[in-house]
Amino acid sequence: MRIAVIGAGLAGLVVARRLGDSGEVTVFEKSRGVGGRMATRYADDFEFDHGAQFFTARTPEFRAFLEPLINAGVVADWPARFVELSGSTVTASRQWGASHPHYVGVPRMNEVGKFLARGLEIRLKTAVSRIEKSAGGWQLLGTAGDDLGCFDWLVLATPAPQAAHLAADVPGFAAAACGQSSMRACFALLLGFDKPLDLGWQAALVRDADISWISVNSSKPGRTGLTALVVHSTNAWADAHLEEDTERLQQHLVDELGRVLGRDVSTATYCDLHRWRYANLDRTRGPEFFLERDSRLAACGDWYIRGRVEAAFTSAFELAGVFQEELAT
Ligand SMILES: Cc1cc2nc3c(=O)[nH]c(=O)nc-3n(C[C@H](O)[C@H](O)[C@H](O)COP(=O)(O)OP(=O)(O)OC[C@H]3O[C@@H](n4cnc5c(N)ncnc54)[C@H](O)[C@@H]3O)c2cc1C
Incomplete structure (x- = not known):
């Protein structure tokens, strides 16, 4: 067959x-590689998981599936300090822990796909x-x-x-x-810094802004590169601006990030924008x-x-x- x-x-x-x-x-x-939206972008001395940020495992089937990947060191828990922001105000803060793991691919998100692709007949590109x-x-x-x-x-x-x-x-x-x-769109703003950024947290859910998520990608387990931030726009903002000029969109998200963080992020030595046309969707029945x-x-x-x-x-x-x-x- x-x-x-x-x-x-x-x-x-x-x-x-x-x-x-x-x-x-x-x-x-x-594409050139496997993994789809469980993706990693390499740029200069930086690495960015610009699609999926982390994942959870609620069902016994998915937990069993992950077990060999965890044992092989391809998946690990990301014990981040997580905050919720309303604009620039921190409204909640907690430490992610092993009792409810937030998994990531190691040493980068696309490693999961690479591991699963072993031994399969795959025609890339x-x-x-x-x-x-x-x-x-x-x-x-x-x-x-x-x-x-x-x-x-x-x-x-x-x-x-x-x-x-x-x-x-x-x-x-x-x-x-x-x-x-x-399916909804999303823009990923990728920022690299040659000096550490001390934000006091590694992952943030953002409300009341055109950005919805910030992660210090370089804080995930197994990462060795320089400080890398991944910032996601809201789906609503991306849907509304999908075909507009990239440079203008990037600048808007940089400004929005600066407003949320209350600091100048134009010191980034690397800055790029990735457009996900089909990023996400709400729960369906x-x-x-x-x-x-x-x-x-x-x-x-x-x-x-x-x-x-x-x-x-x-x-x-x-x-x-x-x-x-x-x-x-
Ligand atoms: C910005 C962003 C943030 C996210 N954050 C999270 C998160 O934090 N947690 C979470 O759990 N999930 C998150 N997700 C969602 C998660 O990444 C996806 O749910 C999951 O990876 C989807 O897997 P899939 O195999 O269904 O589809 P995909 O990963 O999209 O795989 C489909 C593949 O089909 C290929 N393809 C398409 N058309 C063709 C064609 N004509 N011929 C050959 N190949 C083709 C594509 O190149 C792609 O590799 C996020 C996604 C994005 C984009």
């Missing part, structure tokens, strides 16, 4: 690993731009119309709008598989994945549940369980 998985984020990697015993799995990933159903199965085509192969089953593990676009010709798919999901036996098409991803790492895992894990039963019959 030949199975194609499109997308090597956490969801795609989890499905590919679980289905490896049931078929011949090939993963297609448009290969965007699938068309899928066509024929008598022989699912035909995949690349951006230049190149033949990427024909597969018995197809799993879409991309963000919802990309899955809907790929499967636009599959009757009913967009409504059945993507109907609930409305409905099935946790899509699987249609007749067309041999499946889909999974965080967007079935919520914009969280654990949600991506759960969607993929549950899909793979049902899929394994299907392949065994």
